[in-house]
Amino acid sequence: MNAPNPEVDERLSRAAQWREEQLRLREICLDTPLLEEVKWRQPCYTLGGKNVVIVSAFKGHACLAFFKGVLLKDEHGLLHQAGEHTQSGRQMRFTSVEQIEDLEPIVRAYLAEAIEIERAGRTVELKKMREYAVPAELQEQLDADAAFRAAFEALTPGRQRGYFLHIGGAKQTATRSARVEKHRPRILAGKGIHDR
Numbered sequence: 001m002n003a004p005n006p007e008v009d010e011r012l013s014r015a016a017q018w019r020e021e022q023l024r025l026r027e028i029c030l031d032t033p034l035l036e037e038v039k040w041r042q043p044c045y046t047l048g049g050k051n052v053v054i055v056s057a058f059k060g061h062a063c064l065a066f067f068k069g070v071l072l073k074d075e076h077g078l079l080h081q082a083g084e085h086t087q088s089g090r091q092m093r094f095t096s097v098e099q100i101e102d103l104e105p106i107v108r109a110y111l112a113e114a115i116e117i118e119r120a121g122r123t124v125e126l127k128k129m130r131e132y133a134v135p136a137e138l139q140e141q142l143d144a145d146a147a148f149r150a151a152f153e154a155l156t157p158g159r160q161r162g163y164f165l166h167i168g169g170a171k172q173t174a175t176r177s178a179r180v181e182k183h184r185p186r187i188l189a190g191k192g193i194h195d196r
Helices: 007-015 019-030 098-121 138-145 146-155 158-168 171-187
Strands: 033-041 042-047 050-056 061-066 090-094
Touching: 007 019, 007 033, 007 042, 007 061, 007 098, 019 042, 019 050, 019 061, 042 098, 050 098, 050 146, 061 098, 090 098, 138 146, 138 158, 138 171, 146 171
Parallel strands: none
Antiparallel strands: 033 042, 042 050, 050 061, 061 090
């Protein structure tokens, strides 16, 4: 068993929901060659500095999220796409410790496959930024303000994508324009839509 990370001990001791499920998933992950770290305030398990899987809790479930889950065979149909725009990651969701224990051999097999995928250096072909439609309301502001454009272009591709999806997700022009204005200070500050 790998050494537990004390920071994960502390974080999970304060978990408000799905604590026991997260602790059980953690035990399973620690029984692999993966290194336990904390990323995005969650227990994250890495191999050679690459993220393989993360243990998380949401309102309706605890989950084991595979960063390259789309590459897993998923012979048991247990993996879920986290969101409509998720490209690579897939989640295995749990609502009880008993469910985790019942599925433990499968969980371990999926973890072993994810580790082999990482060891093999396999990658996921992600959609390119140029394939995303830039909302017209955002494009107007980018064209009109050089400082705003420079700040937006300095954002990471993932942060740009977040703004494209959020702004473009509104049905009405007025709402899209309001979203551009609302997030202008964040963009100028170099922050993504979900950054604190």
